[in-house]
Amino acid sequence: MAADELFGDLPEQAKPPAEATARGAPRLREPQRDQIALRAVDIESLIGEDHPVRLIWSYVEGLDLSDLEDRIKARGDRPGHPATSPRLLLALWLSATSEGVGSARALERLCESHDAYRWLCGGVSVxxxxxxxxRVGCADLLDRLLCEHLAALAKAGLVDLETLAQDGVRVRASAGAASFRREATLDKHLAQAEAVVEDLKGEVEARSDASNQRIRAARERAARERQGRLKAAQTALAEIKQRRKEREEKRGNGKKPKEPRASTTDADARVMKMAGGGFRPAYNVQVTSAAGEQIVTGLNVTSIGSDRGLMRPMLEQQRTRPGGLPKRHLVDGGFGSAEDIEWAHAEGVEVFCPPTQSKHGTDPCLPRRGDGPGVLAWRARMASEAGKARYKTRSTCECIHARWRNWDLRQLTVRGIEKVRAVVLWFALTNNILQGIRLRTA
Known part of the structure; x- marks a missing residue:
């Protein structure tokens, strides 16, 4: 078909006048996005004067970080590349935690693109x-800073350390549910891992080719790490068995317990009942706080799924922290045990904990046979209106957990109880810094 027949119905277009053709094509400024642009940036003006990151930096500036600075080898005229300032790393993670950023890779990207983090870095690359x-290597420093900040708040009269509340929150572990194995499976996998390590070790020693040797060395290292994780799982399995045996001796119900399992990726994680009712690999994070001010005074990370018996360890930890043992300690109903209440009574601590309901429908606050003086005083305290009103203030400590959830403390990205404790300490210190600023402002 000819072109004239195809477009025959279209109106004729007038040709441009000769004068316009003679002027040439129009010159336009088109975007060229593949070019490299150099810009002059005033780093100080990237953020406003009231930006929260300035408050975090002002806190970090006044800290004594000599413990970390003493480890730096590049000093004076000695050779070596200058180290990144520990104050900068501390400020970066405090700011990232307050915004729910828990990934080191995400934080690295923010330091290149986000104005607040670019202001913190001040041209220093990370x-x-x-x-x-x-993040996971300075747990002792974070614990010390938590104590020092708490002591400063108490000295300023901004926090009351005579009444503390304790609560636990279960945080999803990094281990997968399918990583839990029974003893027979662990033994089988460990034997395979040991055989792989021996084979790879022989290959590395026999070959001299540099590139292939590096590849085999990396494979051998990965096999050794898997072997170490399997051995840690076996150790954890033995601890679980011992704990179950002790529990069965106490209860004596005659039921045959299920065969225990341990994780091959995170041996410290345990399957726990979560707040939603399901069972997931998790850690039990215990937090003691000044409930009225929502300030964390101490924390501990355990692999025990139940809160029973965890009140006394937290009080013993509090003895060595600012303020010492409190006069009043508020805990949930799952924490209370007669032994712990008697111990607290002997130490001068009044425990506020709702008693469990009796199977026979009797008043749980009435004295019972075998009650010691501490338990008798506790029952009378919880039966009084003043005691009930005091216990209601415990619910304020739940705001700390809610704030941490908003900061994305839902599932951990690290493995091992020590690393988990370091991550939770970041949340505790960040919470206290921001909450302390609010208390000073109020």
Missing amino acids: NYHMLADF
């Missing part, structure tokens, strides 16, 4: 390896 190592 990488995710450095950020990840710093």
Whole structure:
């Protein structure tokens, strides 16, 4: 078909006048996005004067970080690349925690693109390896800073340490549910891992080819790490068996317990009942706080799914922290045991904990046969209106857990109880810094 027949119905278009053709094509400024642009940036003006990151930096500036600075080898005229300031790394993670950023890679990207983090860095480059190592490697420093900040708040009269509340929150572990194995399976996998390690070790020693040798060395290292995780799982399995045996001796119900299992990826994680009613690999994070001010005074991470018996360890920890043992300790109903209440009574601590309901329908606050002086005083205290009103203030400590959930403390990205404790300490210190600023402002 000819072109004239195909477009025959279209109106004729007038040709441009000769004068317009002679002028040439129009010159336009089109975007060229593949070019490299150099810009002059005033880093100080990237954020406003009232930006929250300035408050975090002002806190970090006044800290004594000599413990970390003493580890730096690049000093004076000695050779070596200058180290990244520990104050910068501390401020970066405090700011990231307050915004729900828990990934070192995500924080590295923010330091390149986000104005607040670019202001903190001030032209200093960071990488995710450095950020990840710093996050989990300074738990002792974070605990010390938590105590020092708490002591400063108490000295300023902003926090009452005579009444503390304790509560636990279960945080999903990094281990998968399918990583839990029984003893026979663990033994089988461990034997396979040991055989792989021996084979790879022989290959590395026999070959001299550098590139292939590095590949085999990396494979051998991965096999050794898997072998170490399997051995840790076996150790955890033995602890679970011992704990179950002790529990069965106490209860003596005659039921045959299920065969225990341990995780091959995170041996410290345990399957726990979560708040939603399901069972997941998790850690039990115990938090003691000044409930009225929502300030964390101490925390501990355990692999025990039940809160029973965890009140006394937290009180013993509180003895060595600012304020010492409190006069009043508020806990949920699952924490109370007669032994712990008697111990607290002997230490001068009044426990506020709702008693469990009796199977026979009797008043649980009435004295019972075998009650010691501490338990008798506790029952009378919880039967009084003043005691019930005092216990109601415990619910304020739940706001700390809610704030941590908003900061995305829902599932951990690290493995091992020590690393988990370091991550939770970041949340506790960040909570206290921001809450302390609010208390001073109020």
